[in-house]
Amino acid sequence: MTRKVVISGVGPVSGLGLGIEPTWEGVCAGRSAVSRIEAFDPSGFGCQVGGEVEAFKINQFVPKSHRKATKVMARDIQLAVVAADYAARDAGLMTKGTDPDGGKNGDFKTTYDPARVGCHIGAGLIAADLTELTGALVEARDDNGDFDIHKWGSEGMEHLTPLWLLKYLPNMLACHVTIIHDNRGPSNTITCGEASAMLSIGESLRVIQRGKADLCFCGGAESKMNPMVYYRQELTGRLNAGSNHDPGEAVRPYDEGAAGMVAGDGGGIVMLEALETYQGRGGENAYAQVVGFGASQSVNREAKNMEPDPQGKAVVSSVSAALREAGIQADQIDLVVGFGCGVASWDRAEVNGLKAVLGDRLKDVPVVSLRAMVGNCGAGGGGVDIAVAAKALREQKVPAVINRDTPMDGLGGSAASMDAALRHVLVFNMGFGGQNTAMVLKAIDR
Amino acid sequence: MSSPRIVITGMGLVTPLGHDVETVWAGLLSCDSGVGKIDHFDASTFPTTFAAQVRDYDYRDFVKFPELHEGVGLNTGFALGAAAQAWEMAGLDKFEGLDRTRLGIYLGSGEGSLDFENYFASNLAGWDDHAKAIDGAKWAATATQKMTAVREIEQEPNMPLTHLAMEFDAQGPAYNCLTACAASTQAIGEATEILRRGDADVMITGGAHTMIHPLGVTGFNRLTALSNRNDDPRGASRPFSVDRDGFVMGEGAGMLVIETLEHAEARGATVLAEIAGYGSTADAYRITDIHPEGRGAAKSMNLALEDAGLGLDDIDYISAHGTGTKENDSIETKAVKVVFGERAKSIPMSSIKSMLGHLIAAAGSVEAVVCVLAIRDQKLPPTHNLNNPDPECDLDYVANASRDGKVDVCLSNSFGFGGQNDTLIIKRV
Numbered sequence: 001m002t003r004k005v006v007i008s009g010v011g012p013v014s015g016l017g018l019g020i021e022p023t024w025e026g027v028c029a030g031r032s033a034v035s036r037i038e039a040f041d042p043s044g045f046g047c048q049v050g051g052e053v054e055a056f057k058i059n060q061f062v063p064k065s066h067r068k069a070t071k072v073m074a075r076d077i078q079l080a081v082v083a084a085d086y087a088a089r090d091a092g093l094m095t096k097g098t099d100p101d102g103g104k105n106g107d108f109k110t111t112y113d114p115a116r117v118g119c120h121i122g123a124g125l126i127a128a129d130l131t132e133l134t135g136a137l138v139e140a141r142d143d144n145g146d147f148d149i150h151k152w153g154s155e156g157m158e159h160l161t162p163l164w165l166l167k168y169l170p171n172m173l174a175c176h177v178t179i180i181h182d183n184r185g186p187s188n189t190i191t192c193g194e195a196s197a198m199l200s201i202g203e204s205l206r207v208i209q210r211g212k213a214d215l216c217f218c219g220g221a222e223s224k225m226n227p228m229v230y231y232r233q234e235l236t237g238r239l240n241a242g243s244n245h246d247p248g249e250a251v252r253p254y255d256e257g258a259a260g261m262v263a264g265d266g267g268g269i270v271m272l273e274a275l276e277t278y279q280g281r282g283g284e285n286a287y288a289q290v291v292g293f294g295a296s297q298s299v300n301r302e303a304k305n306m307e308p309d310p311q312g313k314a315v316v317s318s319v320s321a322a323l324r325e326a327g328i329q330a331d332q333i334d335l336v337v338g339f340g341c342g343v344a345s346w347d348r349a350e351v352n353g354l355k356a357v358l359g360d361r362l363k364d365v366p367v368v369s370l371r372a373m374v375g376n377c378g379a380g381g382g383g384v385d386i387a388v389a390a391k392a393l394r395e396q397k398v399p400a401v402i403n404r405d406t407p408m409d410g411l412g413g414s415a416a417s418m419d420a421a422l423r424h425v426l427v428f429n430m431g432f433g434g435q436n437t438a439m440v441l442k443a444i445d446r
Numbered sequence: 447m448s449s450p451r452i453v454i455t456g457m458g459l460v461t462p463l464g465h466d467v468e469t470v471w472a473g474l475l476s477c478d479s480g481v482g483k484i485d486h487f488d489a490s491t492f493p494t495t496f497a498a499q500v501r502d503y504d505y506r507d508f509v510k511f512p513e514l515h516e517g518v519g520l521n522t523g524f525a526l527g528a529a530a531q532a533w534e535m536a537g538l539d540k541f542e543g544l545d546r547t548r549l550g551i552y553l554g555s556g557e558g559s560l561d562f563e564n565y566f567a568s569n570l571a572g573w574d575d576h577a578k579a580i581d582g583a584k585w586a587a588t589a590t591q592k593m594t595a596v597r598e599i600e601q602e603p604n605m606p607l608t609h610l611a612m613e614f615d616a617q618g619p620a621y622n623c624l625t626a627c628a629a630s631t632q633a634i635g636e637a638t639e640i641l642r643r644g645d646a647d648v649m650i651t652g653g654a655h656t657m658i659h660p661l662g663v664t665g666f667n668r669l670t671a672l673s674n675r676n677d678d679p680r681g682a683s684r685p686f687s688v689d690r691d692g693f694v695m696g697e698g699a700g701m702l703v704i705e706t707l708e709h710a711e712a713r714g715a716t717v718l719a720e721i722a723g724y725g726s727t728a729d730a731y732r733i734t735d736i737h738p739e740g741r742g743a744a745k746s747m748n749l750a751l752e753d754a755g756l757g758l759d760d761i762d763y764i765s766a767h768g769t770g771t772k773e774n775d776s777i778e779t780k781a782v783k784v785v786f787g788e789r790a791k792s793i794p795m796s797s798i799k800s801m802l803g804h805l806i807a808a809a810g811s812v813e814a815v816v817c818v819l820a821i822r823d824q825k826l827p828p829t830h831n832l833n834n835p836d837p838e839c840d841l842d843y844v845a846n847a848s849r850d851g852k853v854d855v856c857l858s859n860s861f862g863f864g865g866q867n868d869t870l871i872i873k874r875v
Contacts, residue, residue, distance in 0.1 A: 130572070178730040
């Protein structure tokens with residue numbers, strides 16, 4: 001029989017705040033964290049607003065033994081490290097990272113044998129810090145001020161710190177987290193754009209189900225707050241350049257007025273744990289049980305996969321697979337936490353797919369998208385979604401819906417947060433590139 | 447309930463030693479080298495001026511729908527060619543009965559290469575000499591004039607996956623992982639698990655990568671991870687040799703078509719080999735170093751053996767990670783001894799990176815293909831350039847010449863920078 005798996009801790013990090021408390025307060029208040037970008041001067045770009053994570057001191061989230069390594073953490077890595085710290089503490093876990101003595105004290109005992117702890121963290125395409133890189137590039141300018149590759153090869157590159165490359169390898173999110181918390185089980189780095197975090201959580205689910213780990217750190221993190229990464233978003237034509245003066249209303253998921261997305265930075269790590277070992281360590285307050293997962297790929301040859309299949313066929317297959325594994329029907333879904341990036345064609349395909357699976361139920365249940373509040377956190381977004389969905393089940397409360405005055409296709413409009421009897425929550429994400437993923441979370445019987 | 451057996455029915459390679467499986471295999475058996483001067487860009491003043499490049503290759507010679515892939519980067523082009531070979535070898539080009547929602551893809555492919563000329567130009571134009579920092583608005587003024595959408599979007603690490611999905615109309619579970627040098631081995635392992643669970647009927651799996659570009663070579667040069675043997679490129683990749691001085695960058699792709707044995711038999715496919723075991727661990731040690739006792743590597747091998755239900759005596763050949771760095775080769779040797787004890791010395795173990803260079807994310811998938819060929823032909827590929835063995839590396843590395851041998855079960859290792867370790871066991875059916 002398949003092992004049961006629960007979410008025992010969550011660590012979302014987004015423009016709404018660090019950790020589940022401010023995040024939950026924000027999504028219930030319907031607060032948008034989207035504002036003018038501060039990480040760099042955005043005035044040369046069309047869209048100049050986004051969802052940025054507040055300043056934090058990374059050393060506070062890293063044990064002494066690993067402090068030196070904070071120098072080689074790109075922002076994406078830092079976000080994952082912070083999220084993992086929140087999630088591990090939220091789950092009440094003793095690890096090398098959460099132990100105040102950093103595992104040095106002789107009496108120190110971790111909650112789990114490190115070999116039984118896995119780590120799956122999705123990542124994006126991490127961009128070099130432009131000031132750091134260019135500070136070296138300027139040493140290789142020719143007489144005209146242009147880049148001279150001969151000069152770069154012979155002397156310019158020496159102005160980069162020797163470990164420079166390690167800041168930008170996408171697997172370093174997981175690698176730093178595995179070192180900090182001493183996770184020696186299976187570890188993977190999934191890079192499928194916006195689907196990355198949920199695909200990672202799904203992989204952790206499978207690893208625990210097949211008995212290769214008892215606990216996994218999983219989710220994703222990404223920062224798009226770097227001019228190069230940011231411009232790549234603009235080049236997709238998906239950013240909303242029309243709301244620079246009213247940033248809080250820029251992202252309008254599932255709304256007829258959906259005019260594009262905004263970029264964000266953030267992510268979320270959640271702790272997946274085998275129910276038996278969770279109970280074995282005295283755990284009795286899990287957020288939710290993970291009961292179904294599905295993944296699929298959208299193919300749209302006409303649009304060379306730059307757009308989803310308009311009918312949302314891949315939405316249908318991933319959601320159907322998740323429902324099938326959960327052993328439930330569409331009318332048992334009580335809340336949908338969707339992708340809803342605010343780009344009209346993507347939202348429409350998502351709604352078409354969801355409608356094909358859920359039928360009329362889609363009109364009766366709240367459909368929430370956090371992108372309206374935190375922006376598109378790329379590979380990290382699904383981590384925030386799963387954290388919020390899990391919290392909604394624990395609190396029996398639906399987050400607010402904002403920026404939806406003219407809902408697509410009969411969906412509910414803007415609404416305040418409300419109490420509700422929630423048994424099953426469907427979470428859905430899709431990545432630009434066509435990867436689709438769905439997960440069903442179930443309330444814990446209390 | 448025992449899980450279904452997973453078999454390989456198709457394989458494809460695009461490497462510095464050729465663009466098809468048989469040519470590459472013949473090159474490896476004859477100790478050929480794909481290493482030469484870098485000509486993707488002018489590396490003449492770099493600490494390392496050579497690499498193993500794929501030459502005279504055009505993905506359009508392989509795909510059915512070239513119009514879907516205009517403007518793809520090198521890595522996606524490699525992925526397409528290798529996957530098309532695997533697809534054809536598996537007979538799927540002539541098979542009508544495949545449910546496309548049950549055709550999945552799990553790749554371990556790398557990111558695309560930056561548009562260096564325009565990227566560097568934008569960075570320099572955006573530099574504020576007084577503030578010693580990038581001025582975002584000045585940067586944007588140049589970037590928005592010079593950079594193009596396709597060139598930028600094609601750098602995303604899920605693009606090889608996306609293009610394969612379009613080419614083969616694959617609508618099942620779709621993943622790309624990027625665990626550095628372990629990526630494609632991990633991808634094959636996870637694809638195997640997806641089939642075992644019954645979540646797909648057929649998976650395309652493997653990896654593609656190139657880091658032979660200005661910042662890739664810069665990054666590894668700064669880490670002092672690359673060989674600097676500029677006067678002898680073909681002799682530079684020398685795994686297990688006492689005078690090894692780093693790895694040699696390679697590029698390319700390896701792809702497999704895998705399916706359940708039941709599915710392969712039902713459609714009359716030729717079964718090439720079985721993926722019998724998979725192990726995956728993290729070192730959780732240091733960002734910069736492998737665990738000195740090979741803790742994660744040994745555990746990964748043990749988990750794969752356990753998963754395959756095989757004992758130490760069953761392994762006939764080890765396809766080493768064998769990068770040619772000081773650290774890797776001695777620690778990998780140590781880890782193999784930890785796992786196999788006395789038997790370690792009697793198991794042939796070689797590194798084809800001595801001839802192909804290190805294909806980074808794609809390395810493991812190429813090595814998996816070579817394991818299948820070793821089983822098919824009962825031949826062991828050599829470790830090239832092994833003239834001065836390291837006393838710490840005292841196993842049978844099949845030095846300098848291929849040889850015949852009984853090969854029914856292979857173990858293939860891949861270890862990533864940062865400590866992610868993966869092992870596959872590939873077995874004759």
